[in-house]
Amino acid sequence: MIGTIKAETYEDVSNLRSTLLTSYNADMLPVNDQTRSLNINLSTMVFTMPEVDPVLGAIKMGIMVTQEWYDERLTWTPSDHNGTMVFSMKAENIWTPPLTVSNPVTFTLLDTPWMQATIMFNGKVMFTVGGIIQFSCSFSMKFWPFDKHICTLNLFPYGYMASRVTFSVPGTIVDTGIYSENGEWYLDTNSFDYELGTVFGMSEIVYSFKIARLSSFYMLTVILPINGIGMLTCLVFLLPSESGERVSYAITIMLSLAVFLTVTAEDLPKNSKPIPIICVYILFNLIICILGLLFVVLNLIIFNRTKKVKMAEIYKSIVRFTKRKSLRRKIRVEPLRKNSTAKINVKSREPVKVFEHRRADEDIEWKDVSDAIDKILFVLFVVVTYIPSIIILIYTVAASEYVRGEQ
Known part of the structure; x- marks a missing residue:
């Protein structure tokens, strides 16, 4: 007996995309009941810390943040689309969280419209943003050059109140597996912690970490x-x-x-x-x-x-x-x-x-x-x-x- 294997084609995915976006509005929160809030799971990765400037009171850090949520408007039955279970499209076509740094040196919006978002048949969306960002940190220089500091990176969904969008961290707080060390500053990769709160009435997640100057x-x-x-x-x-x-x-x-x-x-x-x-x-x-x-x-x-x-x-x-x-x-x-x-x-x-x-x-x-x-x-x-x-x-x-x- 010879079985058949179904594999989605270009036309299958294209038709699925058109079907999903026919009545989709990227400006609206993707929940059918608009009185409910949307929870976003965050997975953060730090891969470099190229510059620490105590005089300016700023840190440059390379991060990637993977956001996961369930979009109730982007669900389908795989059998109706030749077994298609997952596909990707540009983030500008769907609703994505406007993730913003709340303690920046200059205004920083991590949301990038041209990046790809991965969508699964059950409505689960995975969207990764990031880059080299610069955020502020207040340095206590009493013990210079043997100074040690606790700094924070604060993120919030710009424009969405806490009753509409919330954050959670279900797994590892911050992944530092590919972190590249800084020659002047030591980053304690085991010191990352987080705290959920609000800023300007919007949900905020505050990542804290420890850095110490290499004084040799x-x-x-x-x-x-x-x-x-x-x-x-x-x-x-x-x-x-x-x-x-x-x-x-x-x-x-x-x-x-x-x-x-x-x-x-x-x-x-x-x-x-x-x-x-x-x-x-x-x-x-x-x-x-x-x-x-x-x-x-x-x-x-x-x-x-x-x-x-x-x-x-x-x-x-x-x-x-x-x-x-x-x-x-x-x-x-x-x-x-x-x-x-x-x-x-x-x-x-x-x-x-x-x-x-x-x-x-x-x-x-x-x-x-x-x-x-x-x-x-x-x-x-x-x-x-x-x-x-x-x-x-x-x-x-x-x-x-x-x-x-x-x-």
């Missing part, structure tokens, strides 16, 4: 150079005062930090809530550098004083403080008696309680005072520069968490 580039080009420049600020106190280069050296370092502050500001949104910690960090280093320049100038004034300027006791104390180790190595002498000379106790070599302060004070010059101040300032600036820097960097890395920017 900024560590090498911003953070480490700033730390290196901070070290150079401390070294200004090791330069000999006779070199005549101390002031120009300090000014050069200060200008370098100012350049880094300018470069960093270009990558940040022009708002002050919240202020990025890294800007405070750079400003702190800049202030330290300015203080270093101020102390260098004042110390040069002390260095160039002559013996005619009377030396206060505090300056002599500073010199004695910086030379206390060398003084301890000197042979100590017994207390001086009137009309007698001090003798050294060679046998016992026991320490005696009094130094020869008078002789040491007579040898102190203003140059010695300047050198002593340089030693103290060097140690002080090393501590002030590096301890706060380490604390700030550790806090910035450890405290950074995913936050939703203020809208």
Whole structure:
């Protein structure tokens, strides 16, 4: 026995199309009872995120959204049309949801009339739209360049109230199987979630996701150079005062930090809530550098004083403080008696309680005072520069968490 196989022909599909569209109005909601609402199932896919612009507050993302609904005006019996069960036609010929981004940088309508919609015999319509879209996201830059953000993509059916068109997500929230990674930003592909709501009285679906900046580039080009420049600020106190280069050296370092502050500001949104910690960090280093320049100038004034300027006791104390180790190595002498000379106790070599302060004070010059101040300032600036820097960097890395920017 030989069976026959029915296969739809061009004429079968063409006749079916003409029959379905004879009394079809693409401007009306495709339900027989116009008091009912139409539910649309959404399946979303993300395939790229080519650009994230925190300064503009925008993200470019490549998405495809497959919409499925039942069109009660597009049903037929397959046996009446040579077994035809499914066919496609341009979306402009039938009703399709005007899917729109509700948080766009510029108005974005995903509905494309020339794209094909797939129609099944039971009225099920599958229509896929998408492309590279740009939508807004508010960035909190407090922990830049270790910042993490929660952004949203909001979609709604433009022109249809919530009582007429509703959304639902029956399966996977967002498919990221073919996602192409961004070199600067990490997209947590497992973080996609959604929330159904309303906007302007229309149904809205809000997709939320997490992104984090890959900070390695900024560590090498911003953070480490700033730390290196901070070290150079401390070294200004090791330069000999006779070199005549101390002031120009300090000014050069200060200008370098100012350049880094300018470069960093270009990558940040022009708002002050919240202020990025890294800007405070750079400003702190800049202030330290300015203080270093101020102390260098004042110390040069002390260095160039002559013996005619009377030396206060505090300056002599500073010199004695910086030379206390060398003084301890000197042979100590017994207390001086009137009309007698001090003798050294060679046998016992026991320490005696009094130094020869008078002789040491007579040898102190203003140059010695300047050198002593340089030693103290060097140690002080090393501590002030590096301890706060380490604390700030550790806090910035450890405290950074995913936050939703203020809208």
